Amino acid sequence: MPKKVYKTKLLDQWNEAKELRSNYYRNYVKAHEIGGIRWAGGAWSFSAIPSGLGDDVYSLTGEPYGATVTYNKDFAAKCHEAIEAKGYARDLCAYMRNYWGSIILDKYVLGGEWPKPDFIWTTHICCSHAKWYQIASELEGGVPFFCIDVSVGPYHELNERRLNYVVSQMMDGIEWLEKVTGRKYDDEKLIQAVYNECRATSLWAEICTLNKAVPAPLDEKTMYSLYVINTLMKHRKECVDFYKKLRDEVEDRVASQIGAIGNEKFRVMTDTQPPWAFLELWRYLEKYGVVSIGSLYTFGLMGIFEVKEDGTWGPRATPQESGVEIETREQALRILAEWTLSRPEWQHFYSPELKSDMMMRIVKEWKVDGVMLHFNRGCEGLTMGIAENKLALKKAGIPVMHFEGNMGDEREFDLERTKAEIEAFLEILGAK
């Protein structure tokens, strides 16, 4: 049977994604030059909320920063050494260690001195997040620090009390922001930021949904550079604009049968953050006609999905699409909290079964032939329950393998051994 060959084409939006990212890191550094504000916090933060302080408010989200450090292997090694010399364990979150190391070394990964934030604004999602920024604040000499506890259970058990717990902390947080910055809070800017955030995260889910097509219009290695925009600025208009253009482009690719790789024969999905310093593995797969169509991580960390009428996953309708007009601060916060707690890559903190169900849904709807789980020593939050996910997938008859590594500490990744493990898996799939 002749091999099917698909058309391929570089993404038109690729350069804009790069530009958005570099502008993000540059704008944060330069914020003070224009009299603006810098804040730091996790990518899971309610980033729409500080937007009410003005248009000149810029953030530095810790996880993407930590991943960026990983690309610079020499600098990452220095960061690890610096924090280990302070007595911190090397099995702690690798992003966090890259971040702390940068503070201690007083070096920003993109050059220059460490740009100290004016305040820290974050959420506590795993054992590390609040402690990450507690320690960062101390290392920086006592930067004001506010952290919202979102540990109210999985979305399907959300009730008024649990939502109110999160919303009341957000309300307190706004008062705190006014106090630490001396600025008056603008609810209109908050409302616009909430609209943006819902739109941007829904658009990313829409783009991921388009990847159900054969051939897949996007491969996961490319998606890593695209989903990340939401981890940096999901509340900003330029983020929404970018994803709209990307969505249109991916729709065209699907309509024109343009694939991410020309020789797509097998489709796999992964899990958790990849070993960022070794993304060549994803290109290695392509040699055998294997495309990774994404993962619960790439889809659901920043994409907000819902079950559609036909029972399949698709982008969640935004408040505006549902005819909801936000009029007050509290309403905006309630929508933001409820929206965020529906995030797919959050539910696993409460039950591996919830995650296994979502993974099996992706396998089915995205036509996945096999699953490659990254047992990621760098993030205990996203590897929580991963062994149970493996068992559940196996039980469902889905080919599954795992490889061990670390998203942000290359000392804990063996490239050749992993390639050998993947090759064995590809043989099972019949791809090699």
Place this chain on the structure above:
Amino acid sequence: MFEKFEEWHRNRHEYARKWKAETGGKVLGYFCTYVPEEIIYAAGALPVRIFGSHEVQSTTEPHIFSMFCPFCRDCLAQGLLGKYDYLDGIVVAQCCLHMRQAFTSWRIHIPIEYSYYLYMPHGIQNPRAYPYLRGELEDFKKSLEKWTERNITDDDLDKAVEVYNTNRRLMKQIYELRKRNDPPLTGLEAMEMVTSSQVADKKEHNHALKELLEELPERKVNRDTGIRLMILGSENDDTEFMSMVESLGATIVIDDHCTGSRYFWNEVTPRPDTLSAISARYIERPACPSKDWPERTRLPHILKLAQDYDVQGALLIQQKFCDPHELDIPTLKLHLEKNGIRTYFLEFDVTVPAGQFKTRVEAFLETFQLPTDLF
């Protein structure tokens, strides 16, 4: 004098089976000391803490990634091996990711009549946590009522609180005796007293504590106190380690462990609404590091303990891969040392290398015999 406690802890499975046979009540295993046992007790059930065995096992490898702490894996192993086959239910109060994972794997793989995940807040320094937790406790109470088919009245709750407060008060009185120049109990005995209270019926435990208190103040232990040590860090029920340390010319006079002082240090202060009072007790108890933010309340608390108990040195122990303690230990170590308390760090696993640890602890203790200008 402490034999009863040692026996309860060692034979905890037999104890629970016997309790069940005699009372016909249900036994509920819990994974973290943030579980409000009073409510379970008020429902007529026996709350028992799930412990590991300190025996090497391989049953949890398919269930929990090996970078999670040995304690959570050891606990799950006990369930998978059938050691807790008498449990009628399990409950976790939201704590570290590790114990939560042991709980969920248990729920999936070990047939059990009842399981409950209590969404205990992490942001305990936030005033919003009080009404929120009160509501979660109300849900837990209703769930227990449904399971046990028994209405938990206010009177039931108040009585349970009184039993638990008595237990806390008595253990604190016994801890108070450890401040003496010649403490009448060892750290090992104190540990077994507390861990046994986590598996025994509190009424029975209270009775034993009262008997102990009648004699303990006059007890003369046939040993030198030696170096006064504090022990703190991750979950620790390693009696072998405690015994080894205290055989080397030292006495552990105080701790900050969830198997020690953190478990019982504060009481439920009565309020018109008992569930609010219970909520406040769990929010205000000495914090686990996973909940100790944004302020570091553990630093002043631990330093005060060290000073009150006239501690010379502190053993900082940490279960391998225990992130919450890994995140606190460097700061704690500096804080204690700045305040004149020498520290020594040890990483624990399911089993500890007794010979190597003995040499290391000996070396640490020897530093107290050296001229101070060396440091």
